[in-house]
Amino acid sequence: MFTIGQVSKMFHLPISTLRYYDKEGLFPNIQRASGIRKFSDAEIEALHVIDCLKSSGMEIKDIKQFMEWCQEGPSTYLKRKEMFERQKKVLEKELQELEKHMAMIQFKCWYYEQxxxxxxxDHIKEMMPEDLPEEIQALYDRSRGSHEAD
Amino acid sequence: MFTIGQVSKMFHLPISTLRYYDKEGLFPNIQRASGIRKFSDAEIEALHVIDCLKSSGMEIKDIKQFMEWCQEGPSTYLKRKEMFERQKKVLEKELQELEKHMAMIQFKCWYYEQxxxxxxxDHIKEMMPEDLPEEIQALYDRSRGSHEAD
DNA sequence: ACTTGACCTAAAGTTAGGTTTAGGCTCTAT
DNA sequence: ATAGAGCCTAAACCTAACTTTAGGTCAAGT
Structure with a gap:
């Protein structure tokens, strides 16, 4: 069992944020000892999940929905599973984008070094349509993959 | 040369967003024909860069700063390169986090399938400390890598 | 006794990144 | 000539996710 201050340090989150999450219903079953929140394993696990779901852009209200499903027991297993499967697709797309952006950044690093x-x-711009070093060309091409191709 | 409407379709961005970017100074050198914006290669390139920098959480005002450096010529090459190198580090960290979160999501998918x-x-929770299938254990461990280890 | 530190609430305030509104101009096709 | 499409501006509005403020409780140490 942890106090809000301990959890704040553990997750590098301001105390105010933890209270805000609680107010938004993200710890639906949190216990209190004379008013003071007691963070148990369940809330610690919730915070790991929050971190994960937030990173793919999920909104607080949808995370809350998940936490409510967790309260409802076995009847919501399928919903919960489907939700993680949807998030998996979101992360996969994010990963693709990230790789595209990484290619662009590497290209730009090379560009400014040159x-x-x-x-x-001037010299670089002359090369620019097609005469870039092979490796650099590959970065450049990857960085623009599919802007009209969907 | 493209109109704002064409660019809007090209990048799947609302026209209002393009005008907002312009107002914020992200196209410092955009040309106009009797009031109407003409998006040239420079602005198209700028939009690719904006997409990239925004994805790593860079703020509009910092992207603006970069666009201003581009206006200032060769004296800012170093600054621009350093900026992309910083962003590279940001993306690398983001990638790590993403992989951690992907591991958690895969773990959760397995968990709810079970x-x-x-x-x-009950059965899963009994296994939970250490008796998970090897592959699943690996996902679980990866999903919690370094929360206190920094 | 009193100060300090850690907790609490409700409510107001903040910020970034847009979006919407209201009004207006200028082509082009009917 | 008039209706519709596509462009323009300034300014108001919106939203999510926090953060700050103001005021209060409680236990431990000096």
């Missing part, structure tokens, strides 16, 4: 070496962008 | 099969969570 520009610094050359003192200008 | 729960549905068993009709309850």
């Amino acid at each position: 520009a610094i070496t050359d003192g200008n962008e | 729960a549905i099969t068993d009709g309850n969570e």
Whole structure:
């Protein structure tokens, strides 16, 4: 069992945020000892899940919904599973985007390194349609994959 | 050269958002023909960069700063390169988090599949400290990697 | 006795990133 | 010539997710 202050340090979250989460119904079963919140394993687990679901952009109210399902017992197993499967797809898409953006950033790092070496962008821009070093070209192409291709 | 409507479709961004970006100074050199914005290659490239930088959580005002550096010419090459290098680190961290969260989601998918099969969570919870199937244990462990280990 | 630290609430305030509204201009096709 | 499409601005509005404020309880140490 932990106090709000301990949990705050554990998860690097302000106390005010934990209270806000509680108020929003994210710890539907939290116990209290004369008014003071007692964070048990259930709430710690909830916070891991919150971290995970928030990272894929899920809103507080939908996370709350999940927490409510957890209260309702076995009848909601399927809903809960489906929800994680949906989130899996969201994360997969996010991962793809992230890789695209990483390629662009690597390209840009190379680009500015060259520009610094050359003192200008003229040389690079001449190469730009197709005459980039193979590896760099690959980064560039990856960084624009599918903008109209969906 | 494209109109705002064409660009809106190209990037799947509302027209209002493009105008907002312009107002915030993200297209510092955009040309106009009798009041109407003309999006050239420079602005299209800017939008690719905006997409990329926004995805790592960079704020509009910092993206604006970058666009201003682009206006200032060769004297800012180093700043621009350093900025992309910082963002690279941000994305790398994001990638790590994403993988952690993916592991948790996969674990949860397995968990609820089991729960549905068993009709309850009792069996799983008994296994929970250490007796999970090896592959599942690996997911679980990855999903909690480094919460106090920093 | 009193100060300090850690907890509590309700309610107001903040911020970023848009979106909507209201009004107006200018082509083009009917 | 008039209706519709697509462009424009300024300014008001919106929302989620917090954060801050103001005021209060309670236990431990000095």
